Structure formats: C-alpha cells, structure tokens
Amino acid sequence: MTLKIGALFAGYGGLDMAVMDVLDARLAWYAEFDKAPAKVMAHHHPNVPNLWDVTKVDWSAVESVDIITGGSPCQDLSHAGKRKGMTDGTRSNLWAEMREAIATHRPRLVVWENVRGAGSAEATSSMEQCPRCVGDPRDRGPVLRALGRVVGDLADLGYVGRFYGLRATDVGGAHGRFRYFVIASPADANTSGLGAVRDGARWWESDPGGGAVRDQPTGRRAHGEAPPDSLSLLPMPSASENGGNRDIEHRRAAGSQMELSDVVTIEHEWRQYVVAIRRAELAVGRPAPSPTETGPKGKPRLSPAFVEWLMMLPAGHVTNPAIGITRNEQLKALGNGVVPPQAAAALRAYLRDEREAVA
Secondary structure (H helix, E strand, O other): OOEEEEEEOOOOOHHHHHHHHHOOEEEEEEEOOOHHHHHHHHHHOOOOOEOOOHHHOOHHHOOOOOEEEEOOOOOOOOOOOOOOOEOOOOHHHHHHHHHHHHHHHOOOEEEEEEEHHHHOOEEOOOOOOOOOOOOOHHHOOOOOEHHHHHHHHHHHOOEEEEEEEEOHHHHOOOEOOOEEEEEEEEOOHHHHOHHHHHHOOOOOOEOOOOOOEEOOOOOOEOOOOOOOOOOOOEOOOOOOOOOOOOOHHHHHHOOOOOOHHHHHHHHOOOHHHHHHHHHHHHHHOOOOOOOEEEOOOOOEEEOHHHHHHHOOOOOOOOOOHHHOOOHHHHHHHHHOOOOHHHHHHHHHHHHHHHHHHHO
C-alpha cells in the first residue's frame, strides 16, 4: 500500500525524500511559502499542489494523508538567532499550524525536524494554565523548552513516539549539522495501521556489533558510532552565506565562527578536511564538486553545487538551471534544508525500535 505524505514547511523536500527512501510513499500535497524552494518542489513534483501559507489552510478541506512531515521554522530556536523561542508571535510558533494539521488528519506517522537549539529555547504551550506557568528562568525553576512542547503537544493529541538527535556526520556527511527528529504515531497504533507502515519499511542490514541500522546497502553506519576524534569537519552550510569572503577578517577579530564560504575561498584545497571529504564521497556516492566557482569579478566564491553535495542531495536537485532560482536563493534554500540520509536514519531507527518494542 502506497502511503500519502503531507509536507509542511517543505523547503526543497528533504524530509519527504527521507520518508520516500524508507517507506512506500508519495507526496500528496505540500506547503512552502518561500518562492525559491517552492520552485524546487514544483520542478520535482509538478502535479502536486502547494498549499503555500500554512496559516490560511483549512485542514479539513485538504486531502487526507497517512504521514505528516515538517521542519517548522527554526529562526527563533537556533543559537545563531535571537532565541525568542517557540512563543506567541514568533516564526517558530508556526509549529502550532502543524499541530492543527495533525489534529485534523490523525496521520499514522508524524516526522518533525529542528535544530539543536530546540532542546534549550523557551516555549509556551496550551498545556500550561497560563503563559510560562511551567517555569520562568528568572525564578530558576523548570522551563518548558521547544522540544518538550512538541512532544507534549503530540501527547496531548494522543500520539506517542521517540526523539532522536544525530548529526550529518553520523550518516557519513562532511559536516556536523546536529538535528532533532521527533517521530510519533497514534497511541492506538496497532489499530490505526502503524504495523503496515513498519512492514513496508525498506530495511537494510543490521549491525551485529552495536545494533545500529545501516541506511544504505554499502554498509555506512546510520547513527551511533562517532567519527574519529581526529576528523576535522567542514563548517555547516548557512542560509546567510553570501558567497564571498567579505568581512572575514572582521569576523575573525570578533571571534565569530568561520563560515563555509570562508573556508573554501581561503584554503583553495581540502587540507585538514580531506578525510571528511573522502568519507563523504563514499556516503554520497559521487565525487565532491569544486567548492568554488568564479564570481562576476573573477574571484572565487562558494559554489551552490558544492553545498548541494554537502547536503547529500542528488546533483542538480536545487542547482538545476531549469528550476529558475538565483545563486543566492539556492544557497539560502540549501542552508535551510534537511539532509535526507540523516532524516532517513532517524526514521529507520524509530521503526526498528518500535518493531522491537512489540516483538
């Protein structure tokens, strides 16, 4: 049975790609408000409707789906932002729209993704009797965090599940990119059909040593074992990458973290990153493209095709000229995106853990 996916905050489709890699599923609809990634989705799914603004959707009028995915906006949760949290008036509070879609459709499976900051950024929730009743950091009491709110909201809807934290490097990527994945199903999963979802999963070989699921037939570890301590990882792709080495010295003087564009335009070769790059080439299944391209003034600048490879995407998934988005739009979409093998590893871990729990 082919399952139907509804994707909120779809971006370039990283979460949907992960689900379709693991399960027999297809995309029924998606919601993406940003015009550039919406063009990417339209290019790959020309016959699938875009619902655009999640705040204006009547979820009862939308086609019913078996799986709902979403990486709700992270700007207010990320350590790189102002840390306003998952509270009223913030973009990260758009999680409430995903919660409403889940409440309406009662899907068999929910997959939510977000940044490390979700584990520490403040949140408020309808579970509280009043805003911040769970705790106020000024009182040094317990504080509701965004990750806890998502888990709590799902529990309030009758869903149970697990959350996983893993890095892109755990699936062979050349950069860290830690992400949380909350995966849940209705508490009455046996009667709502999760068993069929589990049975339809595309399982690969299990590791007899540590029990870690391998997410490719090549035997690459999906999660668990950390890379060698000596492995130098590239900086994470950022949505703010401007493609040049402008203000590098200013950021250095201020003690700011180097961005990916700084590394590839200064180093001009892999140097300490060579082991991470070669390892990722095996995981991605193709050689790393040149990290730079020649800019309008003849100087090297960060190549979107390299960032696409770093995100472990098929060549041209975002950078195909036929999609019709600019270089800066490509970099922004890639910096905001999901690494599909990373999400797929989390989903396989969940399905494996659930299968073992009912065995």
